[in-house]
Amino acid sequence: MAGNKSYLSCLDTVKPVRDALDVINGKWKLPIIISVGVGNERFTDIQESIPGISPKAMAKELKELEKHRLIERIVTDGYPVKITYKWTPYANTLRPIIEALKEWGINHQKKITQ
Template sequence: MINGKWKLAIIISIGVGNDRFTDVQESIPGITPKVLAKELKELEQHQLIKRIIKEGYPVKISYKLEPYADTLTPLIYAMKDWGLNHRKKILAR
């Protein structure tokens, strides 16, 4: 579910407080609006994020992590630690 180039970055971005579409997009260099919209929809379908619509003018849409997304935290930290250790190994050559 967190495969690909963008999903993990999106989850992390929303997790640190970027709750609006443009905030998430600006926090992830290189992601296009079309790709971000597609990835957000998939994350919502898999119940990792929730799309919140606030009525009014203009309509405000925000995103937040579902509690289920917290189950990814140990995996994210494990991947981060592995990456840091791998970098040290490669640079030690």
């Protein structure tokens, strides 16, 4: 039979999950959001709080997170000019995801070190 579908549809879940992954997927995005979330505001502070990240990766991810309005880049005039990164209200909506990943990561680590 032509057009016969034997598989079960899961697009109602797969589609939104992929939409979310398009924004937060990657090795560094969530770590940066978490770091800014606890109060780190300066480029070097954020960088030093995340072991292993390079300034190049930092710069790239910060720009993408800004584009998605998950962090805000604020330029304060003065000598020298001060640049700070801030958590946005929209980033609050990520808290359940971060919490779920944190819990799972803790449990998974326990599991594999047994």
